[in-house]
Amino acid sequence: MIRNRLPACAGLGFKPEHFDAIRQGGKTPGFFEVHAENYMGDGGMPHAMLGHLRQDHALSIHGVGLSIGGMRDLDRAHLDRLKRLCDRYEPESFSEHLAWSSHDCTFFNDLLPLPYTDETLARVAEHIDAVQTHLGRRLLLENPATYLIFRESTWDETDFLAEIVRRTGCGLLLDVNNVFVACANHGMDPRAYLEAFPLHAVGEIHLGGHSEREDEDGSQILIDSHDAPVIDPVWALYAETIERIGPVATLIEWDNDVPDWPVLLEEALKADRLLARALPAAAE
């Protein structure tokens, strides 16, 4: 089983429009992350660019379409495509989401929420076992940004994740922005959430920007939109977290209204500065 071995520094999501800027030889982040599904074409520029980046950067492959939280069987063809992609690029990390996106032959292209019950726990664990066995890699599972709760749920999300880790040996991708968004949406304290989170299993952190929409009563719903800079309260939660667990690979997610390369790079440098400050704690 290949384990996660991303360097404990800041990384950036790779956008093709930044390829030329990256190639010019200036400063680059410690790793790049790509969405697996964007590199499942047969050939052409996407693979040429990724192959080029791969030569001198660590790589994280992040799946958004496997539907691990779906009750239906995993899509074997998709699992095979992931296997081919991982075998070709040998990424330092592979991650996916605690969510579902396919049901009865329809792909919804969104990360949809699931109730947390004994039944879904058993099914998700079964799916993660199947993925890890098929890929020969340990998977990092990402905590979701959610907007609703299910009346059926009998588990807290953090306990649910801890039990998944215990049963499957998978690692976790802690998305701090998702914690902030979901806690705001569900009237919870993000610090209490992180207190209960199985931090020992965290192999990567995601940071991103979010937006707001109005709820029925005029209050705000936070939307995980990846279209803005990381806000200060999220940076603060992040800094507290890495002070506790030490430096860990940290990705800045900015997927919509993508800024110019220098702006993105500056976000990564900000994370790197916080990671450097967390070093003494880790050495203890």
Next chain:
Amino acid sequence: MIAMTTEVQTRFAYALLDPLAGTPDNLATASGQGPGRRFEVYRNNVRSGLTGALASRFPAAVRITGEAFFRAMALEYALKHPPTSPLLLGYGSDFPDFVETFEPAAGLPYLADVLRVDGMRSHAYHAADHGVLLPAELATIPAEEVGSLKFALHPSLGVLRSRFPALTIWAMNSGEKALALITDWQGEDVLVIRPHLDLRVLALPPGGAVFLQVLGAGGTLAEAAEAAFADHPDFNLERNLGGALMNGVFAGLNKGA
């Protein structure tokens, strides 16, 4: 044992795509207010995710119709034909056919063909890498065997015969050509090809589309030339063969067939 949550997901999924479906009654919010707005977030995400996938595959069509019209048209398509695979790179291959009969777009009869050019371009962008047949290889073939030659076409190849100036309209709406009045309104045949990493969208000369279509169907060079002449008296074999070689249309000679 799996049944209960499968049912939960079926109801959730159904309500995402059905415009008339209400919010499933097993959903709640922590604050106790109605879950409608919250469910609407997922609905919007799904809808903008699917129509966004189509908008990024068919950018020239977005330029022509404007974002709002395109998104509305794409949503009608997506609700009727949601993707069946998480691989969205090829999603919407029959979207041009849908647009052809989409009543509100009837005033833009050329729109479907512009979508087809966008679609061929997207196909070529992601197509398998393959070397191209070099003219020198062809030069080694004895003259008497040339007519019976068959070719393997490049995996990125796309050919379109349009009743409209689809290439000109596409080029004017993809930044390749300045917008201008089209005075010579005629059908155009389009070639999309990607030798190595160089994606090209080109006009085919008279008879060129039929020529490539026959070769693509496994016909010999002589059969393709004959069909192309029959299609258009101005067909020029030398010009078409030279153009095909220069643009990497041939992946190689098909010796086995």
